[in-house]
Amino acid sequence: MKGPGQRSTNALVVLILATMPFWMQYVGGYTELATQVLVMALAAMSLNFLLGFTGTLSFGHAAYFGLGGYGVAMIIKYIAPSTPLGILVGVAVGTIAAMVIGALIIKLRGVYFAMVTIAFGQVFFFIAFRWNSVTGGDDGLTNWKRQALDLGFTRVELLDHALTFYYFVLLIFLLAAACMALILRSPFGRTLLAIRENERKARFLGIPVEHHLWLSFVISCAFCSLAGTLYALLNNFIDPRALYWGQSGNFVIMAVLGGMRSFWGPLVGAAIFVVLQDFISSRTENWMSFVGLFFVLIVLFFPRGVLGMIRRRSSQ
């Protein structure tokens, strides 16, 4: 994650993302799809913070994604028509939930951890699904819209300007990515890698493993709920499906598809997954079989993901 090679990769990524709305139509996309790629990429990268860099699989990240979405939607609908305030509250709600759940489950490992994260994710799904008077239940939370940004000297309209909104999301995405990269480069991030490689050894070295895992879980969920707030703003809508475990599965496959061990891997995975799903589901009503087959093929033939393969080939 250092050196001139990494720096030029980063520059390339920023360049590609900055120009995406202009070439997206040539690969069958549209501006909103580009925005969706960014949102999903942020969610997958936040999941990968835990999966790829701490070595812990959460299959319940959709819960925090959805909490962020409901946070921003409820603030704008019920409290104050402010997009930044909504985002802040959305992230706070997701983070607080992660702190509580994290404390409950941090002693568990491996497959058991994954299972419990799914099950806890469902708690939030059912709250959103059943608490009709507040969350709108199965119908979702409607009749609110993303609000213009008031920067003091000027107002930035986001609602009818798909392109402006794209760059708004891109800005947040890059800031979040930079934060994650900084955390991973810090001594704390190094410790997480050590835990991933050998938890027992890390423990012998006196690292408070549980505490570190908890913190890593909370950070990961915080970024995921940030992605969730952007998702709700993108659609002007949030419904319980955003919290469903199927969504969590999609995040995991994006991370794996792109390459869990590389920082930008999940971005690549999200781009491929989102565009491909959009493409297939417009062409056949049996798209679920194709998505399922896609999962199977990746697991069997590309377990290292796209970037993992490229890296391996270039090092040979």
Added chain:
Amino acid sequence: MDRKAPPLKANRRNVLKAGLAVGAAQLAGPFIINARGEEPVKIGLDNPLTGTYAAVGKNELIGCQLAIEQINAKGGILGRHAELVVEDSTSGDSSTAVQKARKLIDRDKVNFLLGNVNSALALAMADVSSEKKVLHIVPGGHTDAVTGATCHWNVFRVCNTTQMEANAVAPALIKNAGKKWYFITPDYAFGHTLQSGLEKAGTRLGYTKLGADLTPLGTTDFSSYLIKAEAAKPDVIIFLTQGDDMINALKQAVQFGLDKRVHLAGAQQELEALEGLPPEARIGTWVFEWYWNQPNVPHVAEFVAAIKKKTGRVPTARTWFGFASTWSCALAANHAKSLDAIKMAKALQGFELPPEVGLMPDKAFYRAGQNQLIGSLFVGNAQAKGSAPDDLFHVAEVVHGKEAAGTLEESGCKMTWPA
């Protein structure tokens, strides 16, 4: 990868390849009904093809397809070829439905938008279509708001409002089943408005509400609700659930023998659900919004035969919703002699569907100022066996929508047109 793959592996890979080839063939076959000649007129259908509402969504799609064939056979829309562009909205994921609506409008540049079965998704799509000023017809999402409190100048609806269904069926419920009602209501917009519609209609007729339980969409085990409902000793348990929830609820109620103790009935019922029920559970008083067995209404038999030829089964109300919606697009354009959304929406105000599209005893028309189609409602009883294997409903009475629709003021729609 292993370079020297053992034979078994190679075989399996061949199988996989074959599978992929089959898949690719399916992908290559366009989902779009093909275009010919100059730029076609596009109708975008954003409706569920997977999940809970897949069955009804599929039937609406078939109706749309038949209409497109007929439209093109009769000279197309403004002399241009008509084309249907289909997107799976999924059954409950509103963000997918909204994204697909944007995609249809922004990228595929459709002239019309159709959908959605799910009322909540229909409302979400209406936000998009009115923002983008595209003529939007909702084939089968029933909640009142679509042509009520949140009506839009560009959003029309073919199926009835829940209030209309409630008004149509309430007298028959009282007559056939009694005045003490207990509701089993699905916990989403459709269920809430249907129940309050029945309460309003019931109050006028002097009913008593003994209780109501809200069941979440996708409930599989209804026994605890049924136990509670039975304990209240009503004359009738009113099932407002739909689709699989309707099937589960009725199937279990009949297994409990509740049909021998109280009446089991409801409001909206569909052929799709009756077909999924075991014969002994095909009971009760209901309202159908369209029925295939109308021997005395012209053109219905041809429509039934055309659909049977396509699918081997009789059309359901859903098939007709899709059919009438798609035809409405073509009629609006040809009537307005324009593809301009405002002109077409104006042309549809008070517009009467021709008999070969309306296919019901009463003349169906879009009520001006509300954009709601008003036609006939079919009140009657479900039956285990009828004149034909698909004849699972006995129509006792046809109610004209005019009598069930209430006044324009009651609908709550205050329409504003763009300047």
Added chain:
Amino acid sequence: MSQLILFNLFNGLIVGAFYALMALGLSLILNLSGVINFAHGGFLALGAYIAYTLMPYVGFWGALLIAPFLTAFLGIIIERLLIRRLYGRDPLYSLLLTFGLAYIFEDVSRYIWGAQSVPFIVPGFLTKPLSNSLFFLTGYRVFMVVLVAIAVAALFYILNRTRLGMRIRAGTMDLETVSTLGVNVRVLRNLNFGLGIFLAGLAGVLAAGLLGLQPTIGTSLIMPSFVAIIVGGLGSLPGTLLGGLLIGVASGLTTVFFPSATEAVMYVMMGLVLLLRPRGLLGEEGRL
């Protein structure tokens, strides 16, 4: 009121027995192979559809007998072709694979049998309530509980008394030792997977008699099974059984007082168990 509670208590037990049947199959596979089988609900649906397809030829009883075996056979083939390749790799991969399979199963069921519910008809004498006052005790529900009890008894008999079962149990505790003792672990895991899927197939046939049979029939049943395993304790089959019954009863009782928390109560129970006894009610020490 007390009658209402009693009714729902019974009903909870019936539902719980059903969750337990599903969860036992999942648990078997998880314990020996470390695979969370997301496709379990898909196998359940397939079992039900196979029974539906066979019924015109062999009748309800024949279908009830044959369908679970056919489903298990399908499970064995899938394990052999796909899942086997992932043993020893990060559990993440088997999870994703079965997740993908769940998608495929749902779609294939819809493709073959249609999206619409199909009527699954059980023998008439089973569909009547046993007594007028206890009307919720239908013949079918009692039959279901009896069949679940028989299946569970048979399962525990197999595990405790037969050679295969003892190997499975031994493998659950220490796979390496079992392997060095000359047991073919691949075959063992294969058969164990089939056993788990057999239970899913059986659950499917039973469910189809009670619920509408459509492609998503298994989806709503899989999460309670997860919770049953976690509450009961990982690695313990009696725990899974207990967990299933407990959450069934808990959600049954909740419906009386606070219906909208019917599902949530399961997860609250899970949270409490994790807080007070992280390894689950009957879970073994050191299996986390």
